Amino acid sequence: MISPESPPLSDTPPPSxxxxxxxxxxxxxRLQAFSDGVIAIASTLLILDVHRPSRDEPVWSALRHxxxxxxxxxxxxxxxxxxxxxxxxxxxxxxxxxxxxLFLNLGLLATISFLPLPxxxxxxxxxxxxxxxxxxxxALSMALSSAWFxxxxxxxxxxxxxxxxAARGTAAQARRQSLLGPVGYLAAALVxxxxxxxxxxxxxxxxxxxxxxxxxxxxxxxPESLPADAQEG
Amino acid sequence: MISPESPPLSDTPPPSxxxxxxxxxxxxxRLQAFSDGVIAIASTLLILDVHRPSRDEPVWSALRHxxxxxxxxxxxxxxxxxxxxxxxxxxxxxxxxxxxxLFLNLGLLATISFLPLPxxxxxxxxxxxxxxxxxxxxALSMALSSAWFxxxxxxxxxxxxxxxxAARGTAAQARRQSLLGPVGYLAAALVxxxxxxxxxxxxxxxxxxxxxxxxxxxxxxxPESLPADAQEG
Amino acid sequence: MISPESPPLSDTPPPSxxxxxxxxxxxxxRLQAFSDGVIAIASTLLILDVHRPSRDEPVWSALRHxxxxxxxxxxxxxxxxxxxxxxxxxxxxxxxxxxxxLFLNLGLLATISFLPLPxxxxxxxxxxxxxxxxxxxxALSMALSSAWFxxxxxxxxxxxxxxxxAARGTAAQARRQSLLGPVGYLAAALVxxxxxxxxxxxxxxxxxxxxxxxxxxxxxxxPESLPADAQEG
Amino acid sequence: MISPESPPLSDTPPPSxxxxxxxxxxxxxRLQAFSDGVIAIASTLLILDVHRPSRDEPVWSALRHxxxxxxxxxxxxxxxxxxxxxxxxxxxxxxxxxxxxLFLNLGLLATISFLPLPxxxxxxxxxxxxxxxxxxxxALSMALSSAWFxxxxxxxxxxxxxxxxAARGTAAQARRQSLLGPVGYLAAALVxxxxxxxxxxxxxxxxxxxxxxxxxxxxxxxPESLPADAQEG
Numbered sequence: 001m002i003s004p005e006s007p008p009l010s011d012t013p014p015p016s017x018x019x020x021x022x023x024x025x026x027x028x029x030r031l032q033a034f035s036d037g038v039i040a041i042a043s044t045l046l047i048l049d050v051h052r053p054s055r056d057e058p059v060w061s062a063l064r065h066x067x068x069x070x071x072x073x074x075x076x077x078x079x080x081x082x083x084x085x086x087x088x089x090x091x092x093x094x095x096x097x098x099x100x101x102l103f104l105n106l107g108l109l110a111t112i113s114f115l116p117l118p119x120x121x122x123x124x125x126x127x128x129x130x131x132x133x134x135x136x137x138x139a140l141s142m143a144l145s146s147a148w149f150x151x152x153x154x155x156x157x158x159x160x161x162x163x164x165x166a167a168r169g170t171a172a173q174a175r176r177q178s179l180l181g182p183v184g185y186l187a188a189a190l191v192x193x194x195x196x197x198x199x200x201x202x203x204x205x206x207x208x209x210x211x212x213x214x215x216x217x218x219x220x221x222x223p224e225s226l227p228a229d230a231q232e233g
Numbered sequence: 234m235i236s237p238e239s240p241p242l243s244d245t246p247p248p249s250x251x252x253x254x255x256x257x258x259x260x261x262x263r264l265q266a267f268s269d270g271v272i273a274i275a276s277t278l279l280i281l282d283v284h285r286p287s288r289d290e291p292v293w294s295a296l297r298h299x300x301x302x303x304x305x306x307x308x309x310x311x312x313x314x315x316x317x318x319x320x321x322x323x324x325x326x327x328x329x330x331x332x333x334x335l336f337l338n339l340g341l342l343a344t345i346s347f348l349p350l351p352x353x354x355x356x357x358x359x360x361x362x363x364x365x366x367x368x369x370x371x372a373l374s375m376a377l378s379s380a381w382f383x384x385x386x387x388x389x390x391x392x393x394x395x396x397x398x399a400a401r402g403t404a405a406q407a408r409r410q411s412l413l414g415p416v417g418y419l420a421a422a423l424v425x426x427x428x429x430x431x432x433x434x435x436x437x438x439x440x441x442x443x444x445x446x447x448x449x450x451x452x453x454x455x456p457e458s459l460p461a462d463a464q465e466g
Numbered sequence: 467m468i469s470p471e472s473p474p475l476s477d478t479p480p481p482s483x484x485x486x487x488x489x490x491x492x493x494x495x496r497l498q499a500f501s502d503g504v505i506a507i508a509s510t511l512l513i514l515d516v517h518r519p520s521r522d523e524p525v526w527s528a529l530r531h532x533x534x535x536x537x538x539x540x541x542x543x544x545x546x547x548x549x550x551x552x553x554x555x556x557x558x559x560x561x562x563x564x565x566x567x568l569f570l571n572l573g574l575l576a577t578i579s580f581l582p583l584p585x586x587x588x589x590x591x592x593x594x595x596x597x598x599x600x601x602x603x604x605a606l607s608m609a610l611s612s613a614w615f616x617x618x619x620x621x622x623x624x625x626x627x628x629x630x631x632a633a634r635g636t637a638a639q640a641r642r643q644s645l646l647g648p649v650g651y652l653a654a655a656l657v658x659x660x661x662x663x664x665x666x667x668x669x670x671x672x673x674x675x676x677x678x679x680x681x682x683x684x685x686x687x688x689p690e691s692l693p694a695d696a697q698e699g
Numbered sequence: 700m701i702s703p704e705s706p707p708l709s710d711t712p713p714p715s716x717x718x719x720x721x722x723x724x725x726x727x728x729r730l731q732a733f734s735d736g737v738i739a740i741a742s743t744l745l746i747l748d749v750h751r752p753s754r755d756e757p758v759w760s761a762l763r764h765x766x767x768x769x770x771x772x773x774x775x776x777x778x779x780x781x782x783x784x785x786x787x788x789x790x791x792x793x794x795x796x797x798x799x800x801l802f803l804n805l806g807l808l809a810t811i812s813f814l815p816l817p818x819x820x821x822x823x824x825x826x827x828x829x830x831x832x833x834x835x836x837x838a839l840s841m842a843l844s845s846a847w848f849x850x851x852x853x854x855x856x857x858x859x860x861x862x863x864x865a866a867r868g869t870a871a872q873a874r875r876q877s878l879l880g881p882v883g884y885l886a887a888a889l890v891x892x893x894x895x896x897x898x899x900x901x902x903x904x905x906x907x908x909x910x911x912x913x914x915x916x917x918x919x920x921x922p923e924s925l926p927a928d929a930q931e932g
Contacts, residue, residue: 026788036263038742040274041270041739046346055361059366059370078343081342099910103910113742113745121752124751269503270503277511286591286600288594310579321492322492444572502733503736512812513813513816514815518748519833523829539813677805
């Protein structure tokens with residue numbers, strides 16, 4: 001799960017002098033590659049928490065009773081998929097990884113690896129007495145996992161030298177946009193108090209918005225003016 | 234799980250102007266790399282659903298009783314392996330990933346990650362009362378996972394500009410060929426109503442056809458006239 | 467899990483004309499990358515089959531009672547590690563993947579993904595009544611997983627055009643050497659009939675031989691006369 | 700999970716003559732890529748050992764009772780994350796992988812794959828009678844996993860020819876620094892005898908030190924004087 005390095009861009013200073021903490025040298029490509037691995041595994045493990053129909057149960061009715069687990073599976077899978085896309089869109093603008101980015105990334109990955117737990121909890125409880133608690137736990141976990149992106153962009157806004165020169169103007173706006181995730185999932189947590197199913201639906205709608213709804217003219221001025229290899233790498 | 238980017242081909246326009254939705258910039262290589270990860274994990278998780286002989290059971294007879302689970306393991310592993318091959322054969326003709334391809338791919342991956350569930354269900358029920366239901370569920374899941382490829386090719390047929398120039402002529406035919414999977418597995422679902430074991434056998438035969446039977450003269454005119462790095466990347 | 471392609475070597479003909487079955491175009495680098503993923507996952511899943519000491523058990527005595535599972539874990543982990551090394555050593559000599567190599571590889575991966583089952587079975591039964599059966603099952607699974615390499619080399623011996631020119635002379639000898647695995651594990655299966663623990667020890671010794679014992683002067687004439695990028699890729 | 704090779708550095712001799720054991724040719728990039736895969740999977744599997752609140756339990760109180768498992772999850776995730784960083788920082792100085800490095804790496808990976816077991820054990824026992832044993836087991840496992848790095852650096856100190864020329868001066872110091880892990884975790888094992896929770900806290904503090912505390916002026920003279928592609932690859 002390793003990536004090739006982009007050839008150094010003309011606008012990037014050679015990495016050496018900036019790396020005072022040489023014991024933590026990780027290139028953006030490698031960070032992405034490792035992250036890809038963790039994200040792919042977390043999303044694939046989700047299905048293990050959907051109960052297989054046992055030998056005594058009629059298959060279709062057992063699956064029908066599993067709809068909360070199946071619905072949670074679909075929503076979380078897509079949430080993680082969107083996180084993967086956002087992760088790439090962020091790191092293809094990053095020219096150099098400092099210690100803060102490195103450990104923000106570890107925090108993000110620990111949170112994404114954690115998501116099978118709230119997903120399984122929601123699947124188990126959604127049609128039962130403790131559904132509101134389970135849905136709040138689920139929505140807060142989603143909010144936390146997306147809040148890391150705001151932290152990333154906050155750091156990048158204050159340290160534009162970590163980004164490819166052509167992308168530096170995009171950080172402030174990306175930080176604003178990154179609030180949609182945590183704010184949306186916090187709203188889902190509020191909905192959960194009234195309607196646990198509603199919280200899952202709201203989470204699904206947030207994902208759907210990222211999939212079909214988001215057309216962002218402003219970000220057009222950002223990355224695609226990057227040199228080709230920065231975009232591709 | 235990241236891949237290097239092919240150097241831009243002469244026939245590919247620079248990616249920038251086409252990327253209006255810059256927040257979703259993913260290169261074909263990276264999409265493939267992440268997909269490889271999910272596909273590899275899904276196929277490796279399958280074995281977790283085969284029951285280990287417990288300490289009170291004679292080993293060989295316990296394994297013999299597990300033949301439905303073992304047979305389902307082998308067939309699903311090969312189905313996923315074929316999907317991986319088709320995925321690569323498609324994406325090595327793709328020069329640019331648009332939003333639709335990106336989310337079709339998320340759908341495909343969610344379906345492949347889902348396959349351990351119907352596989353475990355078939356393994357558990359194949360020799361029991363609910364075998365027809367389990368086999369229909371299994372065959373429909375396989376049909377769904379292969380139907381995504383038809384959707385991919387349908388989109389590529391209508392947007393040839395997303396493909397390497399040399400590959401554009403192959404999309405229509407690939408779309409036709411991609412129907413074999415969904416049609417074949419739907420046939421297996423029909424067989425399941427009469428003979429659940431027959432459905433597993435038909436699924437295995439479809440895989441076998443892809444492995445040994447398919448010689449496709451027409452596609453010869455396609456990809457291999459691509460420039461070498463398009464094919465390789 | 468994708469790899470960059472080596473730049474075409476001077477001794478390799480351009481891949482195009484040989485690819486009659488264009489629907490199965492997979493480069494050696496990608497085949498290795500996907501295989502790396504499956505192999506890494508299979509070896510990491512092994513620990514899931516070692517029982518965690520339950521809350522009522524004293525930790526150390528519970529772990530002591532798990533020695534069969536722990537021993538099987540270590541041996542299988544190393545067996546898979548050796549398979550990974552052999553896989554790379556084979557594919558770095560391969561210039562072009564044909565349909566046979568592709569499906570031999572799927573077979574190898576299906577077998578390696580399968581290994582958690584016999585490993586768990588041996589761990590569960592080694593100190594119990596059915597230990598001989600479990601050990602035979604274990605050793606035969608290991609024999610099967612290593613026998614694929616003999617099949618690979620057999621195919622490569624008969625199709626030297628699939629290899630980098632400089633490596634072609636090494637196939638016949640590699641085929642002979644590849645017999646050590648299946649023959650050794652079949653011997654372990656025979657030992658299992660008398661002493662199940664002995665079979666695990668023999669398997670461990672085979673691995674140990676690969677790790678510390680093997681110095682193979684003849685193969686020195688092979689790969690390292692390859693051009694550097696063939697070796698590295 | 701494969702990486703491209705760095706172009707041969709000017710100070711690295713061509714790999715061929717040194718590779719007497721040609722059957723074990725693995726490039727540093729590939730070794731890292733495979734290791735990335737195993738490390739990513741091991742860290743992602745950890746969450747499977749945190750009990751999901753069952754349908755009869757109130758969600759929040761069930762999660763509160765899982766704090767030992769959740770705390771162990773966080774600490775082990777970060778320990779593995781740090782190991783990943785150290786692994787990269789080591790291998791980006793390595794120009795050539797010999798047999799010893801290859802098998803030290805297999806040992807390291809087997810140990811990291813093993814960590815879900817002590818983590819689950821600690822999570823299960825931390826608030827129970829056998830907590831000291833579980834915590835000693837946990838801390839010793841962590842000590843073992845970090846001790847491999849001392850072994851790596853010891854080997855590299857004695858075989859500087861395996862390293863990029865510019866990095867050779869850093870091995871002795873890296874070996875000294877690598878003792879922090881094993882010594883720190885052995886101290887945690889001693890603490891465990893008195894306070895099991897204290898052992899988890901100490902382990903967390905060691906990780907925290909790596910994250911926020913370590914500023915190492917001496918290593919500044921090391922890697923960053925490497926040529927750029929050695930650092931990046």
